[in-house]
Amino acid sequence: MALLQRVAEQGRRVVRFTLDGRPVEALEGDTVMTAMLTNAERLRRTEFADSPRAGFCMMGACQDCWVRTEEGERLRACGTFIADGMRLLSGGEWTS
Amino acid sequence: MSEHLPSAGLAPVIVGAGPAGIRAAEQLVAAGLRPVVVDEAARWGGQIYRQPPDGGFTRPKNALYGFEAGKADAVHRAMAAIRDRVDYRPRTLVWNCEAGALDLLCDGASEALPFSHLILATGATDRVLPFPGWTLPGVFTLGGSQVALKFQGCAIGRRVAFLGTGPLLYLVAYQYLKAGVEVTGVFDTTPFAVQARATAGMLRDPATLAKGLLYVGWLRAHGVPIHNGVRPVRAEGTERVDALVWRDARGQERRTDCDAVAFGLGLRSETQLADLAGCRFRFDEADRAWLPERDGAGRSSVPGVYLAGDGSGIAGADAAELAGERAALALLEDLGRPVEAARVKELDGRLARIAAFRRSLSAAFPFPADWADAIADDTMICRCEGITAGAVREVARSGQAREMNRAKALTRAGMGRCQGRMCGATTAELLSRTLGTGPDGVGRLRAQPPIKPLPVSAGAQRREVA
Numbered sequence: 001m002a003l004l005q006r007v008a009e010q011g012r013r014v015v016r017f018t019l020d021g022r023p024v025e026a027l028e029g030d031t032v033m034t035a036m037l038t039n040a041e042r043l044r045r046t047e048f049a050d051s052p053r054a055g056f057c058m059m060g061a062c063q064d065c066w067v068r069t070e071e072g073e074r075l076r077a078c079g080t081f082i083a084d085g086m087r088l089l090s091g092g093e094w095t096s
Numbered sequence: 097m098s099e100h101l102p103s104a105g106l107a108p109v110i111v112g113a114g115p116a117g118i119r120a121a122e123q124l125v126a127a128g129l130r131p132v133v134v135d136e137a138a139r140w141g142g143q144i145y146r147q148p149p150d151g152g153f154t155r156p157k158n159a160l161y162g163f164e165a166g167k168a169d170a171v172h173r174a175m176a177a178i179r180d181r182v183d184y185r186p187r188t189l190v191w192n193c194e195a196g197a198l199d200l201l202c203d204g205a206s207e208a209l210p211f212s213h214l215i216l217a218t219g220a221t222d223r224v225l226p227f228p229g230w231t232l233p234g235v236f237t238l239g240g241s242q243v244a245l246k247f248q249g250c251a252i253g254r255r256v257a258f259l260g261t262g263p264l265l266y267l268v269a270y271q272y273l274k275a276g277v278e279v280t281g282v283f284d285t286t287p288f289a290v291q292a293r294a295t296a297g298m299l300r301d302p303a304t305l306a307k308g309l310l311y312v313g314w315l316r317a318h319g320v321p322i323h324n325g326v327r328p329v330r331a332e333g334t335e336r337v338d339a340l341v342w343r344d345a346r347g348q349e350r351r352t353d354c355d356a357v358a359f360g361l362g363l364r365s366e367t368q369l370a371d372l373a374g375c376r377f378r379f380d381e382a383d384r385a386w387l388p389e390r391d392g393a394g395r396s397s398v399p400g401v402y403l404a405g406d407g408s409g410i411a412g413a414d415a416a417e418l419a420g421e422r423a424a425l426a427l428l429e430d431l432g433r434p435v436e437a438a439r440v441k442e443l444d445g446r447l448a449r450i451a452a453f454r455r456s457l458s459a460a461f462p463f464p465a466d467w468a469d470a471i472a473d474d475t476m477i478c479r480c481e482g483i484t485a486g487a488v489r490e491v492a493r494s495g496q497a498r499e500m501n502r503a504k505a506l507t508r509a510g511m512g513r514c515q516g517r518m519c520g521a522t523t524a525e526l527l528s529r530t531l532g533t534g535p536d537g538v539g540r541l542r543a544q545p546p547i548k549p550l551p552v553s554a555g556a557q558r559r560e561v562a
Contacts (some may be wrong), residue, residue, distance in 0.1 A: 003233055003336060003356075007275045008159075009249030010153035024402035027509055029149040034248045041336045042233050054233030056479065056518070058240030058247075059143055060136060061221040061366070063549060064231075064479050064514035074551075078243075079136075081149065 004055055017086040026082045030057040033065055033077035042090055043067050043077055106210055107132050107183060108427060112217035114142020115413045116405025116420030118175045120215045122426035125178045127433055132183040132209065134200060140175045142219055143239060144413045146247055160246050163307055186515060192545035193372040201550055213400045215423050216369050218407030222360035225467050225522050226477045229331030237416060238264045238360035242271065253275040253356025256338045259283040259328060261461040262362040270311040273318055280354045281321045283342055285464040290323035297456030305416065325446055327470060331357055358480050361463060363410045364521060370408060371543035373401050379536035382458050383410050386540035390442055402427055415450040418443050468525035473561030478519045480512025488523055492530035499539035503527055512551050516541045
């Protein structure tokens, strides 16, 4: 179910956000990538192949982890921190 | 006042706050200058000594950096000590370099930063080649897998396969095992005999060799199978990876269940800004890549532009610290400032010794040059836009493209959001092997600004400082 597994640093404050409309939790200091992938298996579906993606390099080089918010904003998930009340989508580039 | 300003009245600029950038800044501050340090990350340290985010993270440095904790701490402290004497710009992307100025993006706002003297310490990322299934969720780079652990306290899966070659392969596998993660195997592309032969050369640096042997020993002692001479066949799965299929050294196809794959084939330098700054490039056989030329002190071919660390040739974190300091001393010499000749000589000697050791390391973990021939035509080489190996081979075979930029124009490989960072090595290998040239025979991708995607609102707002 979750792609990333927490193995340390679990005593941080809980942050609440929504993923595809579902209320979920992450921890303060999580990137958007960590927040999403500890609750789900993907960040997005690609516009070219409709295949699931979950990022790759985690250091801002591959540009594979762009995700959308419900407001239509695009975030690079590995370089953006999660915040309370974020409304994130993992459905796809053009749908959802 | 003028003490803080070099010849053209501008502060020297350092791009990157890793080991090279921090040591460079330290020297410039010691000489009474106030450099600007621009870094994309929120905290200093670079990738190798990356610090956890602010707030609530409690692991001590020896848990985060292992044997390198002392070095990481020293680099972090060096920056903390000069923090008030540098113009530090974290969370800031440098997206262009032209006409004596950098274009910066911070918190959505663009700004031009003119410079007279520039030290580029831009670092490196994993070098990769594609295999079927490499875009599945759960397949991450080795460097990324380490970032997850160090920066977020997360593993990329419960049962992780480590694939590729290079020192990072064993280091990250060891770190995962120590963190309590099941390591389903280390799949090294290098044949065992090649690695054994290269061990003699690595005796130049017994401490580093000993660490490498310790990682291998630890993995073996915990029952982790280590396979040499491996080639990947595919990562299997639909919504996420659930197995790695691989070919062993005898050519037999085998399957290992896993829920994640950490993958990398050594590192590749981030050279885009050096390119935009007008630096001359040369093909480097050891890195199998085009790199900006630099002399022993770090001077590029462009007066006032200096290069330090892995961003201009892979030599590792220790060399990056020394090269950062050396480049800063070169900059000071060029400003007519006195520098300590004995220190320069010592740095040059230590850098030369590391370079010799690095050659042995490259011999122990060679780039798997035959890999490209085995990539099927329908394998996706471009993560950004789904371009296949066949598309690149076709423009080479038909005579339409004899070098990288033409191939990019025709196939779009290298045109997507990553600008060739992930597909560049593959495209070069496919082109050169189809055309029958050496790896240096197909040129290099030219960098294009913005070197990373920008919001339109930032790009539209052009520089106001002349």
